[in-house]
Amino acid sequence: KAGVTQTPRYLIKTRGQQVTLSCSPISGHRSVSWYQQTPGQGLQFLFEYFSETQRNKGNFPGRFSGRQFSNSRSEMNVSTLELGDSALYLCASSLGLLAGGSGETQYFGPGTRLLVL
Amino acid sequence: AQTVTQSQPEMSVQEAETVTLSCTYDTSESDYYLFWYKQPPSRQMILVIRQEAYKQQNATENRFSVNFQKAAKSFSLKISDSQLGDAAMYFCAYRSQEGQGFSFIFGKGTRLLVKP
Numbered sequence: 001k002a003g004v005t006q007t008p009r010y011l012i013k014t015r016g017q018q019v020t021l022s023c024s025p026i027s028g029h030r031s032v033s034w035y036q037q038t039p040g041q042g043l044q045f046l047f048e049y050f051s052e053t054q055r056n057k058g059n060f061p062g063r064f065s066g067r068q069f070s071n072s073r074s075e076m077n078v079s080t081l082e083l084g085d086s087a088l089y090l091c092a093s094s095l096g097l098l099a100g101g102s103g104e105t106q107y108f109g110p111g112t113r114l115l116v117l
Numbered sequence: 118a119q120t121v122t123q124s125q126p127e128m129s130v131q132e133a134e135t136v137t138l139s140c141t142y143d144t145s146e147s148d149y150y151l152f153w154y155k156q157p158p159s160r161q162m163i164l165v166i167r168q169e170a171y172k173q174q175n176a177t178e179n180r181f182s183v184n185f186q187k188a189a190k191s192f193s194l195k196i197s198d199s200q201l202g203d204a205a206m207y208f209c210a211y212r213s214q215e216g217q218g219f220s221f222i223f224g225k226g227t228r229l230l231v232k233p
Contacts, residue, residue: 003161033220043208043223055218090162092221104150104212106221108162 001027004093004109012115018079021112023091025072031055031096032074033106034066037088049074050096078114086116119144119213123224130199131232137184138194138227140209150212151185152221153194157205165207168192196229204231 005024013019025032034046045058049068066076072093078085092106120143130136142151153165168176168185175183180200184193196203209224 031218035221035223042225043221045220045222048218048220050218056220058220096218104219105152105164105167107164108154110161 004091004107006089006091006109006112008112009110010113010115012117013081014117015081015083017081018077019081019114021076021078021089021091021114023074023076023093023109025074025091025093026107029093029095029107030072031094032068032072033092033094034074034076035090035092036060037090037111038086043090046076081116083116086114088113119146119211119222121209121211121222121224123207123209123227125227126225127228127230129230129232130196130203132199132201134199135195135197136199136229138196138207138209138229140192140194140224142190142192142209142211144190144211144213146213151183151192152210152212153181153183153192154208154210154223155203155205156208156226157202160205162208166194199231201231201233204229 007022031050033048035043037043048056052068063079068074088111090111091109094106122141149170151168154162155165156162166176166178166181180197182195206226208226210221213220
């Protein structure tokens, strides 16, 4: 099976712009989660989507949003970019089972490195 | 809210020797899952090992094993016969089921250096 893919791999934007990142999960996985990774804060959970519905959300401002399509592919959008949004954005997919089994294991993509100037 | 703490920012080990990375967590849940992930420099995060809290037996994957102490809320990773390819950031993670779905809560990570 192909792994989790993320596009683009690198992005450079300026303050005030918006950006959309894309994630394609492993075939058969219905849950997609997004994380922001920075040297100072580490890995922080943004949100999780399952079957096109946001099922859980971390403590990020409303400028961070996402969606999931019927084929489980997910996009994350950041509006009005700030310098502090520079980070590696990781997407992870899983079967999304809430109880039992191996479905809770998340598999990560290579990430999108965003630089805001 | 759950928290995950990795108290060792950096560890080093000689090739072929054994090293243990520490992780403690705090939770009020009785059933949960714990993970160790490895992130090599500029490379993808990969799963090393996982542990179900309801299982008393410690998980093992080849050279990697855990020491899971549920009462102490401790989840350490032991790497035996260390290899140069083991050099990476190691993250301990807790799978939280707060809310409608789930999220992973990660520790800050431990950088493992392997000396030849």
